[in-house]
Amino acid sequence: MTRTATARGDVRLRGVTRTYGTGEAALTALDDVDLDLAPGELTVVLGPSGSGKTTLLNVIGGIESADSGCVRVAGQELTAHPPRELVGFRRERIGFVFQFFNLVPTLTARENVEVMIELTGRGDRRRVPELLDAVGLGDRADHFPAQLSGGQQQRVSLARSLSTDPDLLLADEPTGALDQTTGKAVLTLLQETNRQGRGVLMVTHNASIAAIAHRVVTMRDGRVHSVERNAAPAEAHSVGW
């Protein structure tokens, strides 16, 4: 693995293919995908279920390998490296936000953030209160997930992913399990994160969210159907669905 750039969150995919299964049961999730994302961009990937959005996210995040093609993310060449060899890359470069939060139920909000710093050895525990303040949960730091609403849990999840100071934040349907109000609050945080210079790649089936992106990628049947640039991204709090 070689690192040749210091830009935050650039992505370059060439001829990337990913197939699940073999023979008649084979399902091509990514089919010869070419994609370039500039550093510091907020990108939204749209597409119906089964179009390959999540697989694209996984390949960029280094948690799945492409069967063929070249993948370069945040200045690092991922091609031909299986996920187990990309632990360091993920630790240093990537942050994840998931639809279902995936918080540890027996840890408080503060501990759920701290645990990531402890496990990855990256980040500064002293910054955790600041991170929680930033996502608006400074006063909920000692609450357990069961004591938080879905939106609050997703904000903890966001603070957790930011705790290791990643170059690129990958968010898989971050508002999928939330109502509109809390969803918009989460989008606002993601937008703020992006404005701090960090690349954000968000997968969603909600076309309204595309309005906040610098770039909108639409996928269909495993292929990049279109890439559109948005010259004037909307403010997250202004979108509705």
Next chain:
Amino acid sequence: MSGIMFRKTLRDLRRRLPQFAAITVTVLAGVLLFVAGYDSYRNLSSSYDRTYERLRFADLTADGGSPDRSADAVRGAPGVAAVTTRTQADRPLRIGGDKLIGRVAGLPAGAQPAVNRVEVASGRGLSPSAPDGVLVEKHAADTFGLSPGDRLRAFDGTRWRSLTVRGVAVSPEYLWPARDRQEVLADPHSFAVLFAPEATARALAGPDAAAQTLARMTDRARGGGAEREAAAALRKAGAAHVTERAEQASNATLHEDLKGFEQLALGFPVLFLAAAGVAAYVLITRLVLAERKVIATFLAAGAPRDKVVRHYLGHGLLAGTAGGVLGVLLGMLATSGMTHAYTAALKIPDTVVTTRPPVLLAGLLFGVAVGLLSGLAPALAASRAAPAEAMRGDGGRLRPPGPWSRAVGRARALPLTGRLALRELTRSRRRTLATMTGTVLALVVVLASVGMLTSMRSMMNVQFDDVQRQDATVTAGPAAGDLTARLRATPRVADVERVTKAQVTVSSRGRSYATSLGGYERGTAMHGFRADGGGDARLPAHGVLAGKALADRLRVSVGDTVTVHAPDGRTARTRLAGLLDEPLGTAVYSTRDTARTLTGAAGNAYELRFAPGTGEAERDRARARISGVDGVVAYADTQALRHQFDELLSLFWVFVGAMLALGAVLALTVVYVTMTVNVAERTSELATLRAAGVSLRRIDALLAVENLTATLLAIPLGLAAGWAAASVSLRSFNSDMFTLDLDLGPTTLLAASAAMLAASLLSQLPAIRVVRSLDIARVVRERAQ
């Protein structure tokens, strides 16, 4: 383990406290059993050794030949620390109204011998100025209530001589009061040991005096080549039989007992620790499954897999270590109590209680190892979670039904609840296998314990119903004449037979075995001869029958010729006509004519049977009356031995009861943990059923059917494994002194199976309570998020 993750581990344990507590208690039980059992076993061994060391217990006891020549042959030989000679003879005794066969052993008057000393527990030692003063061995003194100053009489072959008890003595030869290896269990009123001044012993023994040479080896030479050379030298010098320390009746009996302790100390803990391991495995696997997405999230973020492994190992490690530490602490307390109780019950004069750090450490490590091993598989599984799983929701991972589920689905005759429950068996094979393993382990504990009890009872039934059919044995003096008619005239005596009894040594090709010879009429009704291999044997007109262990001891086969050495020194060769299967001892039998030819003894004893329905009081009256008959020198009541054995078995029930309770704990732990995990894994499903209006009784029935089916499937395996374990356990006790065959009747097997089903039903109650208290709305809301 680092800070936050350790905190998480502690909270995980607290969230599942009852389950982890059950696992900890099971580990505790296993470690406690190991520490207390193994240390007590070692303490008992040390206690015996200390007494043996203090009282200079002989390593070699040579019978027959010239004692002076035998002593000269080994005195000063390499490794021989001390040698002494003495006279020993079995003589009739009268103690109060009892007549019995006693053993008189000579001691230097006024001094301790170099080998086989005695400890005077009360009274005074022997004195040259009191030739009729004797020491009574402690067990006999306790049985007959003898104390210094009491008098008793011994028959010297011609007349009864009066003796005075000077003191009560403890002897290393009789820590367990066994006359010989054929009678390690005897009517306590039929045997007593006296220690008399050597001259008195020789006078009492008369022509039956058996000269003995006793040798004690140095510690370094004990059990080694020098001891074997010394034994060979004794034989070469004319000794008919040399008994090594390991073969000595009392010591061998105590070591058989120790063997049982060793099994308890090693076998049972393994079962408990295995059960704890299975339960912990199920519980930690459940935890990992529940946190799979969280784990995937950590891994996606670049957390090293070894940290994930260490975290989930920590759960098992903590539970195992807690059980290990508590087990070690309680084990230390129990060790002292068990050792003292045991040495007190056996009247062992020395009690050595030592804390052995390696044993404590091993106990602790067992607990830790159980925790680590049980957590290893789920921890590794956790570390192998695909980071991509973090992206997925809960749904969408339905597996197609397997052949079992499809088959159950077609069985439309079954009620839906039954079909659902049966399908669950293969839905989580891990859980089903854990329930089955718990049942199997519990059945092994139960059957191995109960099997010992039922087999011992069966052994006694065979010995006293099929083999020794007499109710009493009467020994007559040499000048008594034929007492058959007089004995038959005793009220309640239904049958009497004149028999011959002699202590002999049988040898072949340099090997010898000291045993007893019984001479009977060919069609005797007093003794049953169970042929080795089945069926009844008949006394041969020529030759002898012998217990099957003799074949191994002397390396002889049926048809071989063996030499019989009589107490008076005569030797005769005879044919081994057959082998017998007898539970107690390895005796030799022949017709009375053959016995006379071999030993010179003729009809020196009588065996008799009472009429059916004779009560204990009538038997006692018969005993008193027969003991008063002129010429009768000893009376041994077979029923008294049986009664004594029954009492011993009743004590054994305490052990079996404890094992049954522990077996129940074991089964309850595993099934309880699997059932609660079952409910936890299916919370949303069960909540949905309840939300849909399915009655609680129906859901209870669903869980019960599933659980009972898994238990039922395990019962045949458990019965087979329990049978095998009990059989192996019993076989380890088999020797020339005991032959224990496993006897587990259908009632026992049925009762054990029913107990398992009951334990299974009982252990699911907490899980059912969880179902009843399900907050349906909360569960549904949580899942929707």
